[in-house]
Amino acid sequence: MKISLNWLSSLVNIEDKTPQEIDELLTMSGLEVEGIEEVEEVKGGLKGLVVAEVLTCEQHPNADKLRITTVDIGAEEAVQIVCGAPNVAAGQKVIVATIGTELYPSPTESFKIKKGKIRGEVSMGMICAEDEIGMGQSHDGILVLDTDLANGTPAAKYFNLENDNVLEIGLTPNRVDGSSHYGAARDLKVLLDRPIQQVAKPELLESFKVDNTSATVQVNVHNNEACPRYSGVTISGIEIKESPKWIKQRLTSIGLSPINNVVDITNYVLHELGQPLHAFDLAKVGNEINIKFAEEGQEFITLDEEKRKLKGHDLMIANASENMCIAGVFGGLASGVTESTTSIFLESAYFHPDVVRKTSQGHSIKTDSSFRFERGCDPNMTITALKYAAALIKEYAGGEITSDIVDVYPTPIENFIIDVKFKNVDRLIGQAIPQDRVVEILEGLEISILERTEETIKVSVPPFRVDVQREADIIEEILRIYGFNSVELSDSLSADFLASFPKKDKQILQRKVTEMLAGSGCHEVMTNSLTTSKYTKESSDLNESENVEILNILSADLDVMRQSMMFSGLEVINHNIRRQQKNIRIFEFGKTYHKDENGYTENEHLALFVSGTSTDESWIKKATSSDFHTVSSLVEKIFDRLNIQGISAEYISNDTFAYGLQYSARKKVIATVGLVHPKAAKMTGVKQEVFFADINWTLLVDMYSADYKFKEIPKFPEVRRDLSIVLDKNATFASIKQLAQKTERKLLKKINVFDVYEGKHLAADLKSYSVSFILQDENKTLNEKAIDKVMNNLIKAFETQLKAVIRK
Incomplete structure (x- = not known):
């Protein structure tokens, strides 16, 4: 929401205050200023x-x-x-x-x-x-x-130029009373202890008079709960033309484009008083207005020329035969003011916030009117705003007031009556505030004092303060005007923790990882913890003596508790393959069970399985087979999500994995990733390649850290250099990466292998890695001398410690 300081100064005297001082006053009182913009009527402001x-x-x-x-x-x-x-x-x-x-x-x-x-x-x-x-x-x-x-x-x-400063206010939903220049002025009146002009210009309100009743319109409100108050008046013989300069200045300063004198005046009154208005072409109204709910499925064309399908809960303004406006939200194209309009019906109403909010959200329409109606306007402002706008229209568009004011208000909305204890004021604020000052603040905010004793006051809160309905709300009003900075700190302070430092919540972390894996195309499975003992008998990586045996077995295939998550997952894969579902990404949180000399142990694991293709075949590209990097990238994403630091990896090969990597952190193995050995896969009947990751979930939760470190994005460019490194066939990329990071800790930001070659141009015991190195200095642009120095150090380290040959 935008507030013009020139406009504001016409309501309360702030000429001796800088925009920054007004910013601080409003922000500390609850109308948070998010920015100040200098607006010039003419670019440059004619300076010089x-x-x-x-x-x-x-x-x-x-x-x-x-x-x-x-x-x-x-x-x-x-x-x-x-x-x-x-x-x-x-x-x-x-x-x-x-x-x-x-x-x-x-x-x-x-x-x-x-x-x-x-x-x-x-x-x-x-x-x-x-x-x-x-x-x-x-x-x-x-x-x-x-x-x-x-x-x-x-x-x-x-030229009478009016340069301006405009405040951008981030209005919270509870402060609809501040959604106008008068609302902001009302707070400044109390904060600065200065008088405020009456609502609208008194001379204009006094000039309002009914000239005749030749164009009376009958108003029928069919649902008083949806429309508690509806006011209106007709103005005939007007001329639609350009608005006066001062109105256009006011509107353009807050980012609105002037349209014509009538529409501009309704917008002007809205932003000055906070009361939405709408002008109908009287020729389209006829002599009858009906406020009623729409029929389900009716079509209606709004001012933006969009055809909208109405819902049964949409409140409409209609004439005797057709809809003219979505109440409180948007006008209709057919009934709007045009250049040919000579008479209007001017509407000023109070619609129930729930009704407007539901319609606004249902049609995805957000307007200045709906913004205020759905938060709760002032039901006592309708007549004042109507007279103010009618007087302005008569002054700048001519014409006559040709009807009495219609005001359908069968059940007036009452003030909120609240009892407030002075001791509670002092207790919640933390400082004794003189009772006279409390009364002065409340009366300045237009909250009336009905009764007062030494201990309590009974107050009457006007309905425009929809957020002030309890004693605590009254105390908040007192404090925001009294000033948070005015509350003195005691000589000795003590405080309780608002909340104890939470323990690591395993369930929350599991949900985070589950959401990430599901978002990466994986499906969660749940398998039986009971399995067959033949897996431990046929796998050298499992110890048969550690089997937790079931005493009352129901089946020979379910005679022990599982020692590994792998076989139950392979059984799921086999089940799917046999049903022509060969492309699989699954994960499972589960436990493994072991018997030892001290009894039994349970270990929590996260198992990942990837098999088949990772992308489907299409006319653009062929299907891509899943590989080691498909599953290892998922594992590394999990490490990143849990902020696991100091991870190293080393190559492994055994009866479980044909090849793979073992990840460690803090000298503990946290995950093993690789290709399931064909021998192990064959035990479950799986014949296609399966990539498996076994993650120690208990260790990962223990190592999780919520202490994320953030730093500014570097301003200087990064540089890439590539090396082709020939080394022993058994050497891994991990060894290259670790050595590079050890050699250059400051400038080396990223290392990646983009090609691996083995073949006739190399000896049988050698292979070639093509590796990219990303260098970056966060404080300056790297020059060739610094880059060459880093690369020469890396080459020397590879040649001496890995016995590598760098291909030129």
């Missing part, structure tokens, strides 16, 4: 332009179309200016751009006035045409003024 007088005007000796003038610009001495305008003459009052002035003839172009010579004659400024200063389109000659203003007077004063 002054009213001046041409003293002399003579022909330029070297140019027929130029004149040499001396001009009084209000300085100690007159200045010489060369001018090419045909209408320049001595004795004229003109606008002069002084040396150093930036001119903006259009929003997209500008030029600076400099001291110079034109055809050999010195020129100390520029006599301006109206298009050159952005005050018109004419370029036929210089702008000649009819004014008695002194020479040197800023041009902005002559």
Whole structure:
């Protein structure tokens, strides 16, 4: 929401306060200012332009179309200016751009006035045409003024420019009372202890009178709960035209585009008083208005020319035969004010917030009106806003008031009556506040004191403060005006923890990882913890003596508790493959069970299985087979999600894994990832490749850290260098990575292998890794000397410690 300080100052005196001081006052009182923008009516604000007088005007000796003038610009001495305008003459009052002035003839172009010579004659400024200063389109000659203003007077004063500062307020849903300039002024009145103008201009309200009743409209409210109050009046004989300058200035300052005098006045009153209004073309209204719910499925065209299908809960404003407006949300195209409109019905209503909110959300329409109605407007403002707008329309569009004010308000909305104890005020604020000051604050906020004793007060809160309905709310109002900074700190402070430092919640972490894996295309499975003992008998990596045997077995295939998560997962894969589901990504949180000399142990694991293709075949590309990196990338994502630090990896090969990596952190194995050995897969009947990750979930939870470290994104570019490294066939990329990180800790940010080669061009016991190195200095741009130094150190380390050969 935008608040213009010029507009605000017309309601309460803030001329002695800077925008920053107003920002602080409003923010500390609950209307948080998110930014301040300087708004100029004309780009540049006519800075450096002054009213001046041409003293002399003579022909330029070297140019027929130029004149040499001396001009009084209000300085100690007159200045010489060369001018090419045909209408320049001595004795004229003109606008002069002084040396150093930036001119903006259009929003997209500008030029600076400099001291110079034109055809050999010195020129100390520029006599301006109206298009050159952005005050018109004419370029036929210089702008000649009819004014008695002194020479040197800023041009902005002559043109009555109104530069402004606009506050962007992040209005919280509970503070609809602050959704207008009057609402902000109401807080400043109390904060600064200054009077505020009455709601709307008193002279305009006093000028309101009914001229005749020749265009009376009957209003029928069919549901008073949805529309507790509906007010309106007709104005006939108006002329739709451009708004006066001051209204356009007010609206453009807060980002609204002027449309015409009637629509602009309704917008002006909305943003000044916070009461939405709507003007209907009276010719489309006829003599009857009905406020009723729409019929389900009806179609309605709104002002934006969108055809919308109505719901049964949409409250509509209709004439005798058709809908004209979605109540409180958006007007209809057919009944809106146009250039041909000569009479209007002006609406000012209070619609139930729930009704407007439901319709606004249902149609995804957000307007200035719905923003206020769905939070709860002031039901007592409808008549005041109606009279104010009607008087303005009559003043700037002409016409007559041709009906009495219609006001359908069968059940007035009552004030909130609240009992407040002074001791509770002091207790919650933490400081004793004089009772007279409490009363003064509340009355300043238009909260009436009904009764007062030494211990309590009974207050009456007007309905525009929808958020103040309890004693605690009253105390909050007192505190936000009294000032949080005014509450003194005691000499000795103590505090309880708002909450104890939480233990690591295993369930929350499991849910985080589950959501991540599901988002990566994996399906969660749950398998039986009971399995067959043949797996431990046939696998050398499992110890048969550690089997937890079942005493009352129901089946020979379910005679022990599982020692590994792998076989139950392979059984699931086999079940799916046999049903033509060959592309599989599954995971399971589960336990393994072991018997030892001390009894029995349970260990929590996370198992991941990937098999088949990772991408489906399409006309663009062929299917891609899953590989080791498909599952290892998922595992590394889990490490990142849990913020596991200091991870290392080493190559493994055994009866469980044909090949793979074993990840360690803090000298403990946290995960093993690799290709399931064909022998192990065959035990469950699986014949296609399966990649498996066995993660020690208990250790991962223990190592989880919520202490994420953030740093600013580097401003300087990164550099990539590639090396082709030939080394022993058994050497791993992990060894290259670890050595590189050990050799260069500061500038080396990322290492990646993008190609591996084994073949006839290399010896049988060798292979080649193509590796990229990303270098970056966070404080400056790297030069070639620094880059070469890092790369030479890496090459030397690879050659000496890995016995590698760097291919040139």
